Amino acid sequence: MKKNKFLLLFALFLPSVLTAQVDTLQLNRTFAKKCWSDTKKLVTTPVRWDSRDWGTFGVVTASTAALMLVDEPVHDAFLSWNEQWGDGGEQFTSNFLEPWGAKYSLAVVGGLMGYGLLAGDLKSQSTALMAGESFVLASLLVRIPKMVLGRARPDSGEDVSPFRFDGPFEGTSMPSGHTTAVFAVASVIANQYADRPVVPILSYGIATAAGLSRLYDGRHWLSDVVAGAAMGIAVGNMVSGKQAKHKRLAVLPWATGKRVGVSLAYNL
Numbered sequence: 515m516k517k518n519k520f521l522l523l524f525a526l527f528l529p530s531v532l533t534a535q536v537d538t539l540q541l542n543r544t545f546a547k548k549c550w551s552d553t554k555k556l557v558t559t560p561v562r563w564d565s566r567d568w569g570t571f572g573v574v575t576a577s578t579a580a581l582m583l584v585d586e587p588v589h590d591a592f593l594s595w596n597e598q599w600g601d602g603g604e605q606f607t608s609n610f611l612e613p614w615g616a617k618y619s620l621a622v623v624g625g626l627m628g629y630g631l632l633a634g635d636l637k638s639q640s641t642a643l644m645a646g647e648s649f650v651l652a653s654l655l656v657r658i659p660k661m662v663l664g665r666a667r668p669d670s671g672e673d674v675s676p677f678r679f680d681g682p683f684e685g686t687s688m689p690s691g692h693t694t695a696v697f698a699v700a701s702v703i704a705n706q707y708a709d710r711p712v713v714p715i716l717s718y719g720i721a722t723a724a725g726l727s728r729l730y731d732g733r734h735w736l737s738d739v740v741a742g743a744a745m746g747i748a749v750g751n752m753v754s755g756k757q758a759k760h761k762r763l764a765v766l767p768w769a770t771g772k773r774v775g776v777s778l779a780y781n782l
Contacts, residue, residue: 535706536644536755537637549647552753556651559752574744581737585676588736589668592729603730611727614720615692619649619699626703637706644753645702652698652749653691656742660686669732676735690734690742693725697746698753705754721746 539545563571596603623646630638664684666674679685700721704714725743728734734742750756 535637535708536640539640539643540636541643545643552647553651556655556749556752574741578737578741578744581740582676582735585668585735585737588729589676589732593732596730596732607727607730611724612692612731614724615690615694615696615728619696620646622699622703623649641703641706644706645699645750648698648702648750648753649695651753652694652746655749656689656691656694656745659689659741660691663688665735665738667733668735676737687734688738688741689745690725690728690738692728693721693734693739693742694746694749696721696724697743698750699746701747701750701756702754705751705756 539548623642626638626645627642629635630640630642661683664680664682665687666678666680666685667687668674668676670685670687697718700717704717707713721743725739728739729736
C-alpha cells in the first residue's frame with residue numbers, strides 16, 4: 515500500500531447556454547413519440563456528427579485514456595481511506611451514496627411526478643418524464659461499451675491492472691453504470707431548473723458523490739467514473755433538448771509535494 519496521499523478534485527462547470535425549459539410533456543402518445551425519436555437519435559448520433567462533434571468525442575476519449583495512467587494510485591488512495599474509516603464509511607456509501615445510481619434516482623423521478631400531479635405543476639411532471647426517459651436510455655446505452663470493452667473491475671482479483679481488457683462479454687467495469695444513470699437524471703433536473711442555481715449544484719453534487727462512492731467501494735476505476743459521468747450528461751442533455759455552443763473536457767493533473775491529483779473540468 516502506498517503511503518502517499520492522493521487528493522481527487524471534480525470540478526463540474528454547469529451548462530451556460532440552454533434551450534427553453536420544458537413544461538408541456540404528459541404521459542401520452544406525444545411523449546411516447548418523443549421517446550422513440552430520442553432513441554433513434556441516440557443510436558444514429560455518430561452518423562450525424564460533424565467535425566466539432568468528432569473533435570469533442572476525441573477529447574473525451576483521450577482524456578479518459580489519460581486518466582487510466584492514474585487509475586491505480588487513485589484506487590490505492592481510496593482503498594487506504596476505506597481501511598481507515600472502516601465499516602462506518604462502507605455503510606454510508608452503500609446505504610446512502612451508491613443507491614443514487616439506481617433506486618434513489620428513480621425515487622426522485624417518482625417524487626417529481628407525484629408532486630407535479632398533486633400541485634398541477636406541469637414543469638415538475640415534464641422533468642419527471644424526461645428524467646425517467648434519460649435514466650432508461652443511459653442505462654441501456656452504457657451496456658454497449660461495458661460488453662465490448664470487457665474491462666476488469668479493480669476488485670475482480672489480486673493485482674488486477676487498470677489496463678486489463680478481457681474483451682467482449684468478460685469484464686463490466688467501463689463505464690460505471692451507476693455513475694452514468696445518476697448523471698443522466700441529474701443533468702435533466704439541472705437543465706430544467708437552471709434558473710435556480712442551488713438545484714444544478716445539488717444535482718451534480720449528489721451525482722459526483724455517487725460516482726466517488728464507486729471508487730471508495732473499490733468497484734470502479736477513476737476513468738470508469740469519468741466516462742460514465744460524461745455519457746450520462748450527454749444523454750440527459752439530449753433528452754432535455756439542451757444545446758451548447760461549446761463542449762470541452764479538460765483533465766488537469768497537478769502535484770504539490772507528495773500529493774498528486776487530477777482536476778476534471780467538463781464545460782458543456
